[in-house]
């Protein structure tokens with residue numbers, strides 16, 4: 001099995017795994033299959049944001065993918081991201097999900113994120129077990145907030161600190177920061193995105209400070 005950053009050509013393989021999960025499970029709270037254009041737009045947005053999309057592959061093609069995005073839209077959630085991980089049906093239970101998670105966590109740390117969130121259907125015992133074993137702690141259980149296949153769904157939130165106990169070892173973090181995974185030139189996020197992110201960061205911090213000053 002190989003793990004690497006996804007490129008645009010991987011999107012059809014990602015789409016096929018994603019739509020199988022939508023059709024056959026309650027792991028994704030959606031009923032309608034997604035189109036290739038919609039998944040391409042999702043992929044491009046992740047790249048624009050500088051967020052990773054990782055894939056696992058073997059001789060048979062793409063066998064799983066993982067990614068994270070912003071947890072909530074408001075600026076002061078900047079340091080928290082929410083991930084999703086899906087493994088192709090015929091490769092589940094063979095540690096692909098674990099390998100993808102272990103590859104993603106240091107990438108979130110390297111971007112300076114503080115908390116990683118997993119939103120997991122309460123009946124998804126395999127995903128709950130996987131996340132628990134990776135240091136995630138259950139912090140919320142929402143009752144009947146989703147509805148699919150004609151029944152109510154409970155949603156569990158689990159979280160893991162990225163720069164606290166259980167975080168990626170410092171040496172690993174430094175390695176990731178100084179030598180990011182190799183990307184083809186056309187895949188490398190343009191510097192201008194990094195700069196604008198830093199600028200927004202300063203803006204968001206100032207907004208947070210102003211909000212705090214008002215409250216206190």
Ligand SMILES: CC(C)(COP(=O)(O)OP(=O)(O)OC[C@H]1O[C@@H](n2cnc3c(N)ncnc32)[C@H](O)[C@@H]1OP(=O)(O)O)[C@@H](O)C(=O)NCCC(=O)NCCS
Nearest residue numbers: 027085086087092093094095096097098120126127130133
């Ligand atoms: C949930 C999912 C990502 C886990 O990935 P995976 O590759 O199947 O899981 P792994 O082989 O890495 O195993 C993870 C843990 O679950 C356990 N597990 C895996 N398959 C299992 C099964 N059929 N029954 C019981 N436990 C199982 C493993 O024992 C392992 O725990 P352990 O290492 O402590 O023994 C994958 O099964 C999947 O994509 N499922 C459908 C979509 C989904 O639920 N996505 C997650 C949304 S939150």
